[in-house]
Amino acid sequence: MDKVARHAQAALLVLGLLALWEGSCWLFRLPVYVLPAPSRIFTTFIRDLPLLLDHAAVTLLEVALGLGIGAAVGIVVAFLAFYIRPLGQALTPFLVGSQVVPIFAVAPLLVLWFGYGIWPKVAVAAMITFFPLAINLLDGLRSVPLELLEFFQALGAREGKLLRLVRVPAALPFLLSGLRVGATLALVGATIGEWVGASRGLGYLMIQANARLRMDRVFAAVLLLTLLGVGLFGLLGVLERLFPRRR
Amino acid sequence: MSPAAANTSWPPAEGESSKNALVLREIHVSFPRPDGPFPVLRGFSLAVALGEAVGLVGPSGCGKTTVLRVAAGLLRPERGEVRVRGKPPRGQVAYLPQGDSLLPWRTALGNVLAALEVDGPVSPQARKTALELFSRFGLSGFERSFPRELSGGMRQRVALLRAFLARRELLLLDEPLGALDALTRAALQDWLAEALRFFPRTVVLVTHDVEEALLLCDRVLVLSPRPAQILREIRPATPRPRPRGSPEVQTLRLQVLSALAQQAHGQSG
Secondary structure (H helix, E strand, O other), rough: OOHHHHHHHHHHHHHHHHHHHHHHHOOOOOOOOOOOOOOHHHHHHHHHHHHHHHHHHHHHHHHHHHHHHHHHHHHHHHHHHOOOOHHHHHHHHHHHOOOOOOOOHHHHHHHHHOOOHHHHHHHHHHHHHHHHHHHHHHHHHHHHHHHHHHHHHHOOOOHHHHHHHHHHHHHHHOOOOHHHHHHHHHHHHHHHHHHHHHOOOOOHHHHHHOOOOOOOHHHHHHHHHHHHHHHHHHHHHHHHHHHOOOO | HHHHHHHHHOOOOOOHHOOOOOEEEEEEEEEEEOOOOOOEEEEEEEEEOOOOEEEEEEEOOOHHHHHHHHHHHOOOOOOOEEEEEOOOOOOOOEEEOOOOOOOOOHHEEEEEEEEHHHOOOOHHHHHHHHHHHHHHHOOOOOOOOOOOHOOOOHHHHHHHHHHHOOOOOOOEOOOOOOOOOHHHHHHHHHHHHHHHHOOOHHHHHHHOOOHHHHHHHEEEEEEOOOOOOOOEOOOOOOOOOOOOOOOOHHHHHHHHHHHHHHHHHHHHH
């Protein structure tokens, strides 16, 4: 009941803001190339849907590849940093520091190195995914409570057994929340990569539409990107709920 | 304590190393501190005979947990010798650490089976045996419950059952009932006595509860404050488990408490 009320409240707020937006556009006669009205964005979204989906498929492919590569490298690095203590100590400040590096600034370099195809976007998505995932997983591996491990260590469990019985299941929720953060960031990363130089993808479509003052199409692309982000976040949220942090 | 009872009393005297399940000889342990090493054990020795149950009581922070971790092979002493049935300890000990040691992502049954998985794949037969023991030890209906869904008493039953099913001769228990309320604690003491009858083991039990040690153990050792030394050794004349209200237990309880109090007084004076 309470939950329904809260959802209703949020929906009302959104509807109110949309109405305000729509009203202002109509009242001040704002041209489409400055600010299109929500109704205009919506009709463009429906009309351009085949085109939008066509480009979204490319962006999603980049995100999927970037997420996969970033996650794989992140997992390997986290385990290496965990087991090789000096490496972990050397790597931790680097990992934290590298989160501050604006990937946007590196994107043009990646285009220079990897060309105009999907690979520079994949690289940006992978780099963006890698850091939160590696840090989260390393954190998860390091924070396994000692009393969970010691029972098995005393029984003579070797590292492989400890990994299977304790460490991996204990760190799994951390890995998944890292992946969840990474997935939404990867979407942003791929779009940025497409802004810098691409011939397909939602980012490319936005740049093209922007140059032609088709702001309704820019907004339609933003709307679809938002929906994709929410969908990705929700999908990984379901995965996370299957393996909750039970502590 | 009549002499006749003392003569026939079990366990056998120390010294026969072949009959000892656990031997700690001249153990030295210190922890690093910014202001230099901090001694926790200074030449601590202990021998526990095969099948014997020994209780360790002493002031908190005296090093009881350290004794168990050394005996379990989890902490290497700077000096001294650790032998479990004549061999290094690692892999031979079922050690129940203080606090919640159950895996929160596994069910009660899953946790118990995890102890068996250390030694290899679990056969359907072993699984069936584990399930039977759940009902025998008051846990039927909770096989599929996760630890967070169980009461504190139930959780400790699962943790203890897991330690028994691990099939190790030496069982080290660190305050297994420490976090429980008085009523649950008394019930679990009876439960533990029954479990020890069913699974004969050599036990070292660390506890704050003097009565608990006297109910369940063949021998109770009173430890000094850090670095721990054995102050007194008490061997009740009657075999364990002893009835809660027995005059023997009450008399010995007072003896142990006065030994602890004297030590505390001596330290503060």
